[in-house]
Amino acid sequence: MAEPVLVVGSIGLDTVETPCGRADGVLGGSAVYFAAAAALFAPVRLVGVVGSDFPASARRRLESRPIDLSGLEEVQGGKTFRWHGRYSQDMNDRVTVSVELNVLGEFRPRLPEAFKKTRWAFLANGPTSTQQSVREQLPRGAFVAADTMDLWIEKERPGLLRLLRDIDCLILNDSEARMLTGRTSLWDAAREALRTGPKSVVVKKGEHGAYLAGRGGPCAVPAFPIAKLVDPTGAGDAFAGGFVGWLAREGSASPGALRRALGAATVVASFACESFGPERLLSARASEVRKRLSALRRLARF
Amino acid sequence: MAEPVLVVGSIGLDTVETPCGRADGVLGGSAVYFAAAAALFAPVRLVGVVGSDFPASARRRLESRPIDLSGLEEVQGGKTFRWHGRYSQDMNDRVTVSVELNVLGEFRPRLPEAFKKTRWAFLANGPTSTQQSVREQLPRGAFVAADTMDLWIEKERPGLLRLLRDIDCLILNDSEARMLTGRTSLWDAAREALRTGPKSVVVKKGEHGAYLAGRGGPCAVPAFPIAKLVDPTGAGDAFAGGFVGWLAREGSASPGALRRALGAATVVASFACESFGPERLLSARASEVRKRLSALRRLARF
Numbered sequence: 001m002a003e004p005v006l007v008v009g010s011i012g013l014d015t016v017e018t019p020c021g022r023a024d025g026v027l028g029g030s031a032v033y034f035a036a037a038a039a040l041f042a043p044v045r046l047v048g049v050v051g052s053d054f055p056a057s058a059r060r061r062l063e064s065r066p067i068d069l070s071g072l073e074e075v076q077g078g079k080t081f082r083w084h085g086r087y088s089q090d091m092n093d094r095v096t097v098s099v100e101l102n103v104l105g106e107f108r109p110r111l112p113e114a115f116k117k118t119r120w121a122f123l124a125n126g127p128t129s130t131q132q133s134v135r136e137q138l139p140r141g142a143f144v145a146a147d148t149m150d151l152w153i154e155k156e157r158p159g160l161l162r163l164l165r166d167i168d169c170l171i172l173n174d175s176e177a178r179m180l181t182g183r184t185s186l187w188d189a190a191r192e193a194l195r196t197g198p199k200s201v202v203v204k205k206g207e208h209g210a211y212l213a214g215r216g217g218p219c220a221v222p223a224f225p226i227a228k229l230v231d232p233t234g235a236g237d238a239f240a241g242g243f244v245g246w247l248a249r250e251g252s253a254s255p256g257a258l259r260r261a262l263g264a265a266t267v268v269a270s271f272a273c274e275s276f277g278p279e280r281l282l283s284a285r286a287s288e289v290r291k292r293l294s295a296l297r298r299l300a301r302f
Numbered sequence: 303m304a305e306p307v308l309v310v311g312s313i314g315l316d317t318v319e320t321p322c323g324r325a326d327g328v329l330g331g332s333a334v335y336f337a338a339a340a341a342l343f344a345p346v347r348l349v350g351v352v353g354s355d356f357p358a359s360a361r362r363r364l365e366s367r368p369i370d371l372s373g374l375e376e377v378q379g380g381k382t383f384r385w386h387g388r389y390s391q392d393m394n395d396r397v398t399v400s401v402e403l404n405v406l407g408e409f410r411p412r413l414p415e416a417f418k419k420t421r422w423a424f425l426a427n428g429p430t431s432t433q434q435s436v437r438e439q440l441p442r443g444a445f446v447a448a449d450t451m452d453l454w455i456e457k458e459r460p461g462l463l464r465l466l467r468d469i470d471c472l473i474l475n476d477s478e479a480r481m482l483t484g485r486t487s488l489w490d491a492a493r494e495a496l497r498t499g500p501k502s503v504v505v506k507k508g509e510h511g512a513y514l515a516g517r518g519g520p521c522a523v524p525a526f527p528i529a530k531l532v533d534p535t536g537a538g539d540a541f542a543g544g545f546v547g548w549l550a551r552e553g554s555a556s557p558g559a560l561r562r563a564l565g566a567a568t569v570v571a572s573f574a575c576e577s578f579g580p581e582r583l584l585s586a587r588a589s590e591v592r593k594r595l596s597a598l599r600r601l602a603r604f
Contacts (some may be wrong), residue, residue, distance in 0.1 A: 220524030
């Protein structure tokens with residue numbers, strides 16, 4: 001039995017427009033995508049906040065997988081975080097049409113006692129101070145991965161650099177890696193990011209796959225070719241969920257486990273793109289995951 | 303002993319400015335980079351044109367490798383093709399400062415009799431009608447790969463589409479693949495390009511590696527991480543040289559050979575970026591190539 005994985009991040013109700021259509025008020029948020037992905041490999045402990053408008057059906061949908069919602073705080077009378085995004089024709093760009101932080105704006109996560117010894121954790125994108133406070137509630141020896149974004153790199157650099165000294169793995173996308181380090185070449189950027197503290201750095205490159213530098217690296221995995229791209233929202237968080245979930249399943253962050261996790265993360269991210277919301281992730285079967293992992297390994301063999 | 307490889311393309315004297323420095327009047331051109339790369343694996347038959355200003359030292363430098371220059375036409379009193387390019391700070395963009403076609407403008411390649419039975423060939427970037435005329439001078443059963451560029455995709459599309467029905471492998475970069483097919487996703491673009499005729503399509507993605515679709519595919523190889531990028535000029539032609547040269551060495555265009563060739567091409571392209579002109583390619587040792595191939599395979603293992 002795999003060890004549990006803890007995630008702290010946003011839970012939201014998203015409205016998404018892509019060239020494939022539009023979805024209104026679907027389940028979203030970084031912690032949701034992470035949880036739906038990680039639950040393919042390990043039990044998940046989700047910590048987040050919603051308002052009293054959060055549908056019971058969404059809760060049930062998450063609980064159809066081994067996702068423990070006892071860390072899900074519900075603010076009575078509050079409203080759940082909402083995001084509305086619109087993708088470009090080629091889905092390589094998106095604009096935020098509107099965002100309402102609502103209860104997420106006041107979120108100060110406190111881990112339930114039963115969660116405080118979790119050995120595998122992910123600090124999803126959010127204010128650096130929030131990530132730092134969660135880090136401090138976890139054991140020193142836990143494997144902790146974190147994400148960040150342009151906003152915090154720009155506005156909270158000192159706090160972010162402090163956090164980076166306290167985590168094991170930084171997972172970020174290509175433009176964030178360049179912004180954090182000022183380096184254009186992504187291998188240079190990954191190596192430079194390692195100097196800030198984490199033992200491993202993962203750079204997500206969208207259709208170009210992902211790099212792992214530092215412990216377990218250098219390793220490059222191509223993206224899994226997606227037959228039908230419906231909505232890329234959450235793919236990055238699903239990637240992180242596949243990555244940390246896989247490590248928890250192996251119960252190891254050895255160099256080999258980290259490389260295998262990179263493959264698992266890539267495959268899991270491909271499911272996230274095939275539906276609006278986390279539906280496809282929540283319906284993926286273990287046999288489908290295994291099949292795509294084999295196909296990905298064949299793709300990368302030369 | 304590997305079978306010979308024929309290349310027809312430009313031979314020039316380049317002036318190149320990169321953040322690493324400037325080189326004036328160095329040996330360049332698509333056929334030169336291709337030949338220097340392919341000669342790492344197989345004897346090369348180079349067909350091209352120069353003026354009487356072409357230095358004897360450049361000729362000797364090429365002949366230090368198994369490159370047969372008996373198809374190198376010298377126009378008495380003519381001037382060699384010249385190109386002057388300047389790269390951006392991150393070397394992802396470049397501008398052409400000046401270009402003088404000179405004798406290349408009137409080049410109508412005619413293969414020497416001894417070259418007409420070559421079974422492995424590359425039609426480097428050039429006017430589509432010139433590429434077509436070379437294709438017709440080669441045996442029907444030869445393995446013929448070709449490159450193209452934005453100019454011909456825009457201006458000579460009908461001729462290009464005709465050529466594509468007559469070749470085995472199209473090798474082009476990401477932006478050219480998108481321009482040719484109108485598809486943004488590179489796997490979609492590669493699959494669409496296959497419908498124009500070639501059995502295989504290779505998409506070069508610079509720092510993101512390369513894809514092979516069709517026969518031998520799908521296969522994805524990451525770029526070889528370059529320790530010191532000096533000048534990316536010619537990397538795409540060196541890639542093609544490594545690719546076709548490897549096939550000639552194996553004497554096979556089987557699916558497995560095509561995948562191995564993709565790895566060899568990737569490694570060879572890395573040498574091309576480490577000096578101004580083809581110097582680093584012309585000095586690379588077989589043991590260095592083998593070592594990078596092993597490192598590339600380790601990089602791609604997960």
